[in-house]
Each structure stands twice: as structure tokens, then as C-alpha cells.
Amino acid sequence: xxxxxxxxxxxxxxxxxxxxxxxxxxxxxxxxxxxxxxxxxxxxxxxxxxxxxxxxxxxxxxxxxxxxxxxxxxxxxxxxxxxxxxxxxxxxxxxxxxxxxxxxxxxxxxxxxxxxxxxxxxxxxxxxxxxxxxxxxxxxxxxxxxxxxxxxxxxxxxxxxxxxxxxxxxxxxxxxxxxxxxxxxxxxxxxxxxxxxxxxxxxxxxxxxxxxxxxxxxxxxxxxxxxxxxxxxxxxxxxxxxxxxxxxxxxxxxxxxxxxxxxxxxxxxxxxxxxxxxxxxxxxxxxxxxxxxxxxxxxxxxxxxxxxxxxxxxxxxxxxxxxxxxxxxxxxxxxxxxxxxxxxxxxxxxxxxxxxx
Amino acid sequence: xxxxxxxxxxxxxxxxxxxxxxxxxxxxxxxxxxxxxxxxxxxxxxxxxxxxxxxxxxxxxxxxxxxxxxxxxxxxxxxxxxxxxxxxxxxxxxxxxxxxxxxxxxxxxxxxxxxxxxxxxxxxxxxxxxxxxxxxxxxxxxxxxxxxxxxxxxxxxxxxxxxxxxxxxxxxxxxxxxxxxxxxxxxxxxxxxxxxxxxxxxxxxxxxxxxxxxxxxxxxxxxxxxxxxxxxxxxxxxxxxxxxxxxxxxxxxxxxxxxxxxxxxxxxxxxxxxxxxxxxxxxxxxxxxxxxxxxxxxxxxxxxxxx
Amino acid sequence: xxxxxxxxxxxxxxxxxxxxxxxxxxxxxxxxxxxxxxxxxxxxxxxxxxxxxxxxxxxxxxxxxxxxxxxxxxxxxxxxxxxxxxxxxxxxxxxxxxxxxxxxxxxxxxxxxxxxxxxxxxxxxxxxxxxxxxxxxxxxxxxxxxxxxxxxxxxxxxxxxxxxxxxxxxxxxxxxxxxxxxxxxxxxxxxxxxxxxxxxxxxxxxxxxxxxxxxxxxxxxxxxxxxxxxxxxxxxxxxxxxxxxxxxxxxxxxxxxxxx
Numbered sequence: 004x005x006x007x008x009x010x011x012x013x014x015x016x017x018x019x020x021x022x023x024x025x026x027x028x029x030x031x032x033x034x035x036x037x038x039x040x041x042x043x044x045x046x047x048x049x050x051x052x053x054x055x056x057x058x059x060x061x062x063x064x065x066x067x068x069x070x071x072x073x074x075x076x077x078x079x080x081x082x083x084x085x086x087x088x089x090x091x092x093x094x095x096x097x098x099x100x101x102x103x104x105x106x107x108x109x110x111x112x113x114x115x116x117x118x119x120x121x122x123x124x125x126x127x128x129x130x131x132x133x134x135x136x137x138x139x140x141x142x143x144x145x146x147x148x149x150x151x152x153x154x155x156x157x158x159x160x161x162x163x164x165x166x167x168x169x170x171x172x173x174x175x176x177x178x179x180x181x182x183x184x185x186x187x188x189x190x191x192x193x194x195x196x197x198x199x200x201x202x203x204x205x206x207x208x209x210x211x212x213x214x215x216x217x218x219x220x221x222x223x224x225x226x227x228x229x230x231x232x233x234x235x236x237x238x239x240x241x242x243x244x245x246x247x248x249x250x251x252x253x254x255x256x257x258x259x260x261x262x263x264x265x266x267x268x269x270x271x272x273x274x275x276x277x278x279x280x281x282x283x284x285x286x287x288x289x290x291x292x293x294x295x296x297x298x299x300x301x302x303x304x305x306x307x308x309x310x311x312x313x314x315x316x317x318x319x320x321x322x323x324x325x326x327x328x329x330x331x332x333x334x335x336x337x338x339x340x341x342x343x344x345x346x347x348x349x350x351x352x353x354x355x356x357x358x359x360x
Numbered sequence: 361x362x363x364x365x366x367x368x369x370x371x372x373x374x375x376x377x378x379x380x381x382x383x384x385x386x387x388x389x390x391x392x393x394x395x396x397x398x399x400x401x402x403x404x405x406x407x408x409x410x411x412x413x414x415x416x417x418x419x420x421x422x423x424x425x426x427x428x429x430x431x432x433x434x435x436x437x438x439x440x441x442x443x444x445x446x447x448x449x450x451x452x453x454x455x456x457x458x459x460x461x462x463x464x465x466x467x468x469x470x471x472x473x474x475x476x477x478x479x480x481x482x483x484x485x486x487x488x489x490x491x492x493x494x495x496x497x498x499x500x501x502x503x504x505x506x507x508x509x510x511x512x513x514x515x516x517x518x519x520x521x522x523x524x525x526x527x528x529x530x531x532x533x534x535x536x537x538x539x540x541x542x543x544x545x546x547x548x549x550x551x552x553x554x555x556x557x558x559x560x561x562x563x564x565x566x567x568x569x570x571x572x573x574x575x576x577x578x579x580x581x582x583x584x585x586x587x588x589x590x591x592x593x594x595x596x597x598x599x600x601x602x603x604x605x606x607x608x609x610x611x612x613x614x615x616x617x618x619x620x621x622x623x624x625x626x627x628x629x630x631x632x633x634x635x636x637x638x639x640x641x642x643x644x645x646x647x648x649x650x651x652x653x654x655x656x657x658x659x660x661x662x663x664x665x666x667x
Numbered sequence: 668x669x670x671x672x673x674x675x676x677x678x679x680x681x682x683x684x685x686x687x688x689x690x691x692x693x694x695x696x697x698x699x700x701x702x703x704x705x706x707x708x709x710x711x712x713x714x715x716x717x718x719x720x721x722x723x724x725x726x727x728x729x730x731x732x733x734x735x736x737x738x739x740x741x742x743x744x745x746x747x748x749x750x751x752x753x754x755x756x757x758x759x760x761x762x763x764x765x766x767x768x769x770x771x772x773x774x775x776x777x778x779x780x781x782x783x784x785x786x787x788x789x790x791x792x793x794x795x796x797x798x799x800x801x802x803x804x805x806x807x808x809x810x811x812x813x814x815x816x817x818x819x820x821x822x823x824x825x826x827x828x829x830x831x832x833x834x835x836x837x838x839x840x841x842x843x844x845x846x847x848x849x850x851x852x853x854x855x856x857x858x859x860x861x862x863x864x865x866x867x868x869x870x871x872x873x874x875x876x877x878x879x880x881x882x883x884x885x886x887x888x889x890x891x892x893x894x895x896x897x898x899x900x901x902x903x904x905x906x907x908x909x910x911x912x913x914x915x916x917x918x919x920x921x922x923x924x925x926x927x
Contacts, residue, residue, distance in 0.1 A: 119648070123651055126395050126463055127655070130647070135648070211778045211793070227741040229750075230742045231773050233742070335471070340465065
């Protein structure tokens, strides 16, 4: 076989692989629907979390900044969507208008938090972002006065679903003989948005900005001496991550139809961080894998842990929610101890994280 | 009633608890430059263990003060053990890893401890039994309760004991040497691993007592009480200058007073637009403010990157 | 055009009570190779850090190409055209040699977030140019074959070369090298000498801290000698070498000077 034929077959087998994966992803919701619509909803949640985790990956994975208040940006995006598309203010803007606004508002929050704090050393940044996350939650909880902005702990309900004119993503319909339930329609939309997020992540990673992030992560002093304005480049990572969070928040609000400050607490930030760490900081595919695993595994456990406990002890001893949180905690600790670069490590991060200084 | 004086008293009480917890953060940070995010969970475990014991003994005819004392004595070794274990399992193997790694395990440990506590004690808070009569003393237009006096006195006592230990005992000198330069301290024959373990254990014991104090003050303890308290105490440590013992004490008390005054006056200051439900925001505002304008804290000398 | 490139006047730098640099003054002309020598602890690296904005000066300061550098951040100074290497090599250790040099191009390129996401034609062209220039520079310093190797796994001498290539990628007018020959054997040092001569011939002025006196004597047009943070001599290497104060500084005290 000559070399061209070899390259051709290699390229062809690659495309065959991509096509197979694409087909599988297209068929997946129908397979899941057979097991119950709940599983399609879980798949949607997994995609949503993957999107969210990709945003955090820019901050933690690419730039090496530990952000523990990331969920705040998600919350901001969710509230922007809820306020602009619900009976709360009687506003009903279309989603393609709101999502960019949500990204922008979250981005502004990111810059406001980042500008004064990014000069700090990494571990201080972690605690400041943690505090920031709490502040946002406290405000969401209390801004029902002086005028009712967030509706306080009750949250905002009856949020508009995504729709294109008359095409409503939450309604069931039959197209070409196939039954498309609301969640299935959402699945395709979310999948498309996730693919977009993956492309953005990959392109950023392999760009001038992505290299600058790598440089800062590796050696900030040398990066500065090479002419990189480290504060500005870190801020850029923060702002990009926040924008991702803002969009994901809007998606969340639309799918759920209801949001309250409860959804934006510290443990949610920890969850997203676990996804990034489990998959592999800095590796786009690893992060997606981490998000999918940490969404599905707890649900699978929920499905059989409870019945098993019921049959063994006659009552539920360990609540599924507790198992879920223990899984997140264990993922963080065990991964750092035994496989610090994650399930699918990025080659560079692997070298960094296994380095013994 | 003199609101100002009353808030100062309340602030002093909470502030001395913050100070005790902040000491744990600052000692660990001083010695291995790690923010031990799980330190707040030690406070929670201390409170939960003590409350379990106190509740179990509440029906007996032992004197109430003795019951509380037994509760504290039970909580301390449990917390010491947990503190020791967390260092051994989650932090020691990562001592030479990049800084991000132990921070991430610290977060993980915090989540794990919190939910293990949830398994053991359930979601329902433990209440402090009505065994100690609620006594108050008038003091210049305000009142101070017996519990408040006990908390402030205990804190002062512990701060004194800790200061004595760090500055007057051989172990304390070894601790300070290790925090200055672990490598050289090791060469001088100090067993670094032992000193670090010891630091965690002392911090955990302080956290246990702090847990009992704060639980007694509010009358309840529950599995999630550690994280917010921990964050505030860390803010206090940063305010005072992280790594600095006197700073942690000063920072804790200042933060307590700022919070109490803030909660007491924010309503009046903003025409009731913001209420005392914003109390928890003050600690973080202080934290961010300090880090931005004076990252070395009030008493700290060590600044910036160890480049 | 003025031939003066860098001017330093009345420079003081103190750490606590210690005066690390005291009233240091000198100037470097375009196209010169200017040596900075002195015993350990004389303040050479401190001077580098003050020059490149890592430290702020307590008095006096630098003026580069006619403009003062005071108050500029390290990245702004790099943008003005001063690039440096570090005494204890500071490469981006886990990245490839090529990536290291490509990062050096950062300050001379422009692509931002949107260019990267949209992959505009300008961004793609810039990326191609960055990589091409980086490969050229690797070849220029003689480690083209190492392009895809991880930086911290390179042999020591190659790491030093890579640091020079990375610095050159920022298109400096002044290249400041902190002990580039440290740890090199005689052959490597000779090659380094050739490389630096070529860099100068191609139009870049060089400021050099070096302990290898043979290299300094053979390479530098002028040298400045620091001792305890003070300038004790300046001039062509041959003259400075005979200066009794310099000999004393190196041999340690006045008796050393007398006995030589």
C-alpha cells in the first residue's frame, strides 16, 4: 500500500468513527426514552453540566485558577433568563436574545470579581471566589426587598421554555412518524450548544491566548518577563468562564421552568469542580466525560441503592443525595491522590501534576 | 437598652469563637501554606459529638457544668483523630505536588466529612438541652449572659495556653522553626512530619472547643454549620494576617464586632432596605477588602509570592 | 540616530535595611555587548530584576531608547524591547520547546479571544507566522531538532539556548542574559559565544551577567564591575581586569590586592 492510500484509509476510518458516534448521539434519546423520559431529562442535565464544566475548565484547567464560586455565574445567568422570560416582570424575550445577555451579565460579574482579586496568589483566589459565591446567593435570597427583583427564597416559576416562534421545545409532537417529546427536542438543542462549547474550548486552547494561559500556569514570573500581561490574561479566562456559566444558567432556567437560590449553593460549585477534576483538568474531552459520569452514576445508584436498602433493612439508610455528594468528595480526593491529571489527562497537565518539585 | 454596647458584647462573644477557629487555619497555613478548607468541619464534628454526649447525659443528675465539660472532653479526642487523619490521608501525600492539588483535596475532604456527619446525625439539628439556667447580668445598659461570659473566658484561656505553648515550649519552638523553613528545620533534627501532625491536632482540639461554644451560644448544632463558620474564621485569619497567631485572635474579634455592629445598624443605615439577613455578607466584604488593599493583613509581615 | 540604548542613573535598591544597589549608573550603546560582573551577591541579578520591572527602584532608574522605564510592569518592559533569561532557568517546563518560543511571540502578535474562536483569516495567518518564526528561532540557536521535546527534559545547555530563543522571540532591542554559560562545558561555551556574536551582528544589543571570565573577555566590548551593590569599575575588559579595586573585590579585601 502506498503512503497516500494509508493516509486515506486512516482519514476514512477516523470519519467513520465520527459518523458512528454522531449516529449514536442522535439515536441516544430514543433509546433512553424507552427506559423512561426521566433518563432523557438526565441526559439533558449531563449535557448542561458538561457545558458548565467546560466553562470552569477554562478557568481551572487552562489558566490554573481555582474558582470555588463558579456556580454564582451560573446563578446570574439563570436569573437573567428567568427575569426576562417569565410572568415575574411579564417579560417574554426569545431565548436567543436572552442567552447572550446572560453571558454578558455573567461576564461583567466575572470581571468585577476578577479585576481586584486576580493579582492575589492562587489559594487566596480560591477563598475569595468562595466568598463571592456566598454573597451572590445571599443577595438572590434577599433581593425581594426593597423591590421584588428575585422573589427571595421562593424563587421564580413558570419560566418560558426555549421556543422558535411557534416551535416550542417543551411540547411533545410527532415529526415524520417519530414521537419527539419535549426533553428529546431539548436534547438536540443542548447537544448543539455543547458542540459549540467544545469547539470554542478547543480553539481557545490552541490559540495565542490559550498559550498565554499555559505560560501563566507554568511560571507566572517568566510569563510576565515574556511580555504577557498576566492580570489581563487571567481576567480573560475568568470572563470567558463566567460567560459560559451565564449561558448554562439560562439553559438551566429554561429546562427546569423554575429556579430558586437553593440551586446555586457552594456544593454545586464543588460538583462542577469534581467534574473537571475527574475528567482531567485542561482536557476538553475529559471534562465532558467527567460531567457525564458524575451526572449519570449518581442517578444509576439512586435507581438501585434505594430499593436494595429497602429490601435489606426495610428503610433508606443512605439517601441518594448523600451518596451523590460523597461521590463528588471522593472524586476530588481520590483523583488528586492517585490520578491527579484525571481520567483523560491532557498531556501537559499530566506532566505538571505528576511533577515532584 | 444600649444597642451599641449590646452589639459589642454579642460581637465579642462570636468574635472569640471566630478567633479560636481562625487560630487553626492560621497555624496550618503558617506551617504548610495550605488553606485547610475542611477545618470548619472539625468545628461541626466537635459540636455534634459534644451535643450527642450532652444530650445523653442530660437525663442524669450530674451537675450541668460537668455535663458540658464531659461533652467537650469527648469532642476533643474525636476531632484530634479526624484532624490527624485528614492530614495523613489527604494532605501529606501531596506535600510536594503543585499547590492546586491539596486545595482540591481539602474541598473534597470538607464535602465528605459534612455528608458523613449527615449520615451519622441525620439532617435534623441537635438541640442543646435546657440544663443550664439562662442567667443574665446587666452591664451599663446592656445585658451579658452567663454563656457569653463562659465563651469569652474560655477563649481567652485557650489563647493564653496556645501562646504559651508556641512561644515557651520546645514543641512550639519546633513549630515556629518549621514554619520559617521546613527544610532547614529538618536538617536541625526536627521531625517535620511529627510537627505538622501536631499542628493539625492542636488546631483540631481548638476547633472542637469552638464547636461546643458556638453550638451552646446558638442552642443548636447541625451537619452544615461548619462551612460558613469556617469561611468566616478564615476571613478573620486573613484580616489579622495569615500565619500570625496574634493576628488570628485580633482578626477574629474584630470580625465578630464588625458583623454584630453591621447586623445591628444596617437596617437603620439603609432605611430598612437591607436587613440583618445580610449579616453573613460582612465577613466576605471584609475578606475581599483586606485581600485587595492589605493582603498581608493587620499584623502580617509575609506578603506576596514565594517566587 | 542616537547610539545610546539604555541608561541607568543613580539606581538604589534596598531590601529592609540592606542597600543591595547603591547609586549605580552606566549606559549601553546600541550594538554593544556589555558585561556585568562581580562577586556573588554583588547585586547583578538584583539589577536585572530592577531593569525588567520585577523590583521597583528606591531611587534613580533606567531610561531605554530615550524613555524612562519607571513604573512599568515586566510585561510592558518586554513590550518596550527588553527580553531576559534567568539565572536559574525558568522555562515553561512541561511545554514543548516549540511552544516555549511560540509563547515568546505573544507580545508581538495580536489575536484575541474572538479571533481564536472564529478562526478568522488574520488569526490563522498569524498562527502560521508565529510557528514559522518559532521554528526559525529554534534553528537559529541550534536546537531545531528538539522542537517537539518537552522543555524540562532537554539537556542543560539546550535549555539555556531555548531560553535565549524564547527571549529573542519577543524581538528585543536589548537581550539581557543572566549567566547563560553557567553549567556549560568548554565546547558549549564556545558555541554560545558564536551564537551571541551572531545575535549582536543581527542587530540586538546584549547585556550579559557572566562568571566565565574567558567568555566575558572574549565577548564584551565593555564591562561594569559591581561589588556590594556599588559600581567599582567600568571600561574595556582588558583595562578592568588590571584595576586593583576589581582584583581586590575578587580576591577578597585589600590584602589580596596587595599580594597580587
